[in-house]
Amino acid sequence: MPGELPILYSFRRCPYAMRARMAIAVSGQTCALREVVLREKPPEMIAVSPKGTVPIVVLPDAEIIEESLEIMHWALEQNDPEGWLAPLNYGRDDIRALIAENDGQFKDNLDRYKYPPRYELPDPLHHRAQGVVFLKKLNARLLKTAYLSGAKFTFADAAISPFIRQFANTDREWFNALDLSGLQHWLQNILESDRFLGVMDKYPVWASGMDEPAFPSANSS
Ligand SMILES: N[C@@H](CCC(=O)N[C@@H](CS)C(=O)NCC(=O)O)C(=O)O
Incomplete structure (x- = not known):
């Protein structure tokens, strides 16, 4: 692997890493992929980013990008062939607010629904119901337009x-029975798309001294 490629620390099933990988893939940027397991993070990763979350990009000049939204911007600002940034560049504050709500309140409810034993006084169904408030907001948009910004x-x-996928997968039968057809079609359509499946390939866990595979791999679409 040529030394000048950016390094991407990633974890296949992490929703933050999924969104970063989708943006990297569409931008045409190639990275050297270091797949990690969260319970055993490589010391090289902690050395560059002590907060210890994935995804992380390490640029050839040693600059570190350690937030998934920033990684998306970094990739798309170099090359944005599908115009992913256009809604944000055109001042769509509603879109920024939607992403902030996803990352804040909705993610909190998702964690408390999906992983109740991690929390004191767990009440997963209360948090599931709170999560549905956000799902309804998305659904109202998706009944009008095929995607969230148009x-x-x-x-x-x-x-x-990736976060709606995780919420849905916690109890698929229950999710499929919701009266949220715009959202359900949108999610299904994305999960079956090459842009999503192409970033879900499995890679061996990286350890010091191992060669990194290229991401996206040459044969993924
Ligand atoms: N704000 C960060 C959050 C990333 C994050 O929390 N990733 C999780 C995995 S999905 C993680 O690495 N957690 C660390 C751990 O579980 O030890 C981002 O957007 O990149």
């Missing part, structure tokens, strides 16, 4: 869909 898949769809 007719095309853009930044917001990549940023939010």
Whole structure:
């Protein structure tokens, strides 16, 4: 692997890493991928980013990008062939607010629904119901337009869909029975798309001294 490629620390099933990988893939940027397991993070990763979360990009000049939304911006600001940034560049504060709500309140409810034993006084169904408030907001948009900011898949769809996937997968039968057809079609359509499946390949866990595979891999679409 040539030394000048950016390094991407990633974890396949992490929703933050998924959205970063989708943006990197669409931008045409290639990274050297270091797949990690969260319970055993490589010391090289902690050395560059002590907060210890994935995804992280390490640029050839040693600059570190350690927030998934910033990684998306970094990739798309170099090359944005599908215009993912256009809604944000056109001052869509509603889209920024939607992403902030996803990352804040909705993610809190998702964690408390999906991983109740981690919390004191767990009440997963209360948090599931709170999560539905956000799902309804998304659904109202998706009954009007195919994607969150309009007719095309853009930044917001990549940023939010991995979290809706996780929420849905916690109890698929219950999710499928909700009266939220706009949201359900949107999610299904994304989960079956090459842009999503192409960033879900499995890679061996990286350890010091191992060669890094290229991401996206040459044969993924
Ligand atoms: N704000 C960060 C959050 C990233 C994050 O929390 N990632 C999780 C995995 S999905 C993580 O690395 N957690 C650390 C751990 O579980 O030890 C971002 O947007 O990149």
